[in-house]
Amino acid sequence: MSLPHHLRSENEGGVVTLTLDRPERKNPLTFDSYAELVAIFRAAATDDAVRAFVVTGADGNFCSGGDVHEIIGPLLERDTKGLMRFTAMTGDLVKAMRACPQPIVAAVDGVAAGAGAIIAMASDIRLATPRARVAFLFNRVGLAGCDMGACAILPRLIGQGRASELLFTGRAMRAEEGERWGFFNRLVEGDVLAEAQALAAEIAAGPGFAHGMTKRMLAMEWAMGVEQAIEAEAVAQALCMTTQDFRRAYEAFAAKRIPVFQGD
Template sequence: MHDDKRPLRDYAARHFGWQCSDDGRVATITLNRPEKKNPLTFESYAELRDLFRALVYASDVRCVVIQGAGGNFCSGGDVFEIIEPLTRMAAPQLLQFTRMTGDLVKAIKRAPQPVVAAIDGICAGAGAMVALAADLRLGTPRAKTAYLFTRVGLAGADMGACGLLPRVIGQGRATELLMSGRSMSAEEGAAWGFFNALHAPEALLPAAQAMARQLADGPWFAHTITKTMLNQEWAMGIEEMIESEAQAQALCMLTQDFKRAFDAFAAKQAPRFEGH
């Protein structure tokens, strides 16, 4: 079969920062408009969507960290570059836009790489959805996460929020946040399972990159299967779940990582995973 994978370590981002570790395994995306708390634009939405779609074919990147610059994660869609133009669009253009924003969430979910969101300060609107789409979330005590769509007269049903948020924090809590538009504090987010852990602001990125490195150096192919099954099993009954996982695990047992792990255990050594 033709190998259609290619390295993305040297990808030249136009609307956000992109930096990879020396071996290319850990990539860090930085939303870098700190003067406005890193809002998204039409262009950054589209480029992020296209990048996460391209990550399906990356030969080097095994884990992605996404953060914001200047002490905030992302304030959502830029008020004057997105919100104001939307008020003048007709229905077909509005639907094209809302489908594009949802495509970003789908692309993050479909990318095989685990995605770790490092969330400091403001995390609102579309930014909160990018964080929710990530597989793991680390925050700081000053993180404030808000699904504030109702604050601009819209439904809380945006970019998959009504499906994703209840699965992470529970139906009742999600209903309150999506209808009130209030901020979820860092303490609430940690207690409710939104955050995997909280760190001091200066320790946030190192912690996120350390987690990403651990995942990238682990049984990477197996991690991609775990992510796939976590996403697929939402709509399955118990029979389908068990059978799907039986097939997935049997596939992982064919990898050299599985044999390496056994050989290392037998030799009383730490396994060295290669991801295939």
């Protein structure tokens, strides 16, 4: 018997909104939803109809992490190889999010815990409501904080000391803390999903190839010195200058009109 569908996808003008949809349990992940998210982000690399993503959760919560009964329980029955397959799969989600060229905007309300916190962390931009709470609570279930890239990415967002506190204690980061520390780009008093979609639409209207290059360089330059980064950016920018969007921008400027980018 097939499992129920717990992920909704809607494409509006090139902005794909992915909604984790198990509100009665605060939108936990299942084995199937992990795999489906990985497949969506990987497929986006060659899908010109997708210009940006918004990731959110249904009905007042973002994501409570891995489902206790459908994931955590079955893991207790696996051997080492089986557990390695699972942890590799969860890591594949972050890899797929970082590798897809489209920017990803997270709209966070309520609970974002465990793998839910990781999905928010792995997004490119994060908006939240004042009631959002983000908890990397792996230690609360007897696990290390080094899950799905948390020890690599989180310190780059909020600093080593703050990341260490969250990963060692598992406590929830409050919304205002998250904004002050740089985890959230901003807090939204009203409809956070609508604001995230508006931001994603603004990004989607820009030069798609160039946005993909920006995202790639933001990731690659973590491991570069400044001189190497400048050289890499010179190559990246020269490639962008070969695009039709670069030509469209010039022609629009000369004609005193707003360019309409098409991503090629």
